[in-house]
Amino acid sequence: MRIHHLNCGSMREVAPPSDPDGALRPLPAVCHCLLVETDSAGLVLVETGYGTLDVRDPQRRLGPDFLAWAQPVLDPEETAVRQVQRLGYAPDDVRHVVVTHLHRDHTGGLADFPHARVHLHEAEHHAATVVGHDRYLSAHWAHDPHWLTYSGADGERWLGFDGVQQLAGLPPEILLVPLAGHTPGHVAVAVRRPTGGGSAWLVHAGDAYFYRGEVQAGLPPTPPAFDALQASVETDRPLRLRNVDRLRALLAEQPDQIDVVSAHDPWEFARHRQEAPASSV
Template identity: 40%
Template sequence: MALTVYHLNCGVLHAPPNPAASCHCLLLEEGGVLSLVDSGIGLLDVARPLDRLGRELIDLAGFQFDERLTAARQVERLGFRPDDVADIVLSHADPDHTGGLADFPRATVHLSEEEHSRLGAGHPRYVSSHFEHGPVWKTHGPSSRSWFGLEARPVALQSGSEVLLVPLPGHTIGHCGVAVGREGRWTLHVGDAYYLRIELSTDEHPVSALAALRADDDALRRESLGHLRRLNRDHPGAVELLGYHDVTEFPEGTAIGLEPPFPGPRLGG
């Protein structure tokens, strides 16, 4: 069975004067079984933004709310049902990555053991309302497997697709990239290990200051970024890198709903 990878923008963040940012999720389909990499802004966020996220976070991150961009609605437009999503693999548990979890309550949610531990300890960066539905967690601890010189934690998906959690800590302590194998090549979804692709080549861009500010451990963040720079330099034919927020990294022609003015009111209907 062939693996099909869909690139979905599952939300928009826009806090002027900063440019608009995407919530770049992957939808994997193999044998009619679906898996998501991150879940974006969800239906309940759109319906009840203040209850779910709060005004301070909405304004700080620039959350925009458009039901059409939610993963659930995009899955339906592709001809599938939300219940076809059997697994969700999280790079980490920040609220712009976890809002859609409640739209797929039957899915198993995979994340690193370290990230789950921090989430359970009540770290203030996480939003508890996103987990009130009681996700089915599957945590992944340290592994002896090596992937291009990095630790890799195999994720057993119901679809059988080859997926690895690759620890890239710093943004959060349990932050991971998600590596997807297909036809002898890999796509590494780096989550928030970089915000913009230009970080692979310079530390002088203004976004680097924002990345440092948002990091739980900036030294670890910079070390992880160094690993990504090495992969990008040494293995360009084997590993494709893409991040969550850089709007330029969607395949050409992908409709991502980032053209202002944004459809729908900022705080929902």
């Protein structure tokens, strides 16, 4: 099991949190995706960021208000499909996509992998495709993806989280972890990865938090821009904060067995790329 950390969409620059040591500098927010090489199920893409169709037609695909606020760079070389190709793979080698939720900065690349199975929580699928909201953009799934949805009622308890499930057609080292609050069906994706002394879990927490200091003690407070953004989009703040508390506890309790990443923290992404210069963990 090999994991590549990909930035599939740079966005507006974010000022760092208060940093007395001066170690942090302003950086563009990222769309932190994972590309997982499996032995039996091909490539698994966790999140998709922006896609090639977003680059070609951003006004229709993303909307003028979102473009003005997020200021995505929309570099075709940052799309997941281009990065997959640069690693020596074909787009069809990505047989599975797992999305934490269906906001437009997480789903733009779905159309670049039309043959992939798309795994997500059924509550998120319902919220986006049945209930609808202006934060969801149906153009991103107009190609009629092969959805595979999961109900938390069918899962098991895992490290303090309920409703956790293995994914159809994927090895047991990849789990779907309900982590609602940012959206109704938001999830995390846990990947068990090899380490020098065995294995450990890497948990992609999507937008459950925006800045590493929310889950790791001893870091500066969250940048105000991230706080304001989360407050404007979250659907259940108490539930989201309870889930963030559990992530924080896991990192404190099992620092050698658990690592957590989020979707947009550029300093967190930079740390993982520095630790894995060949784009792998």
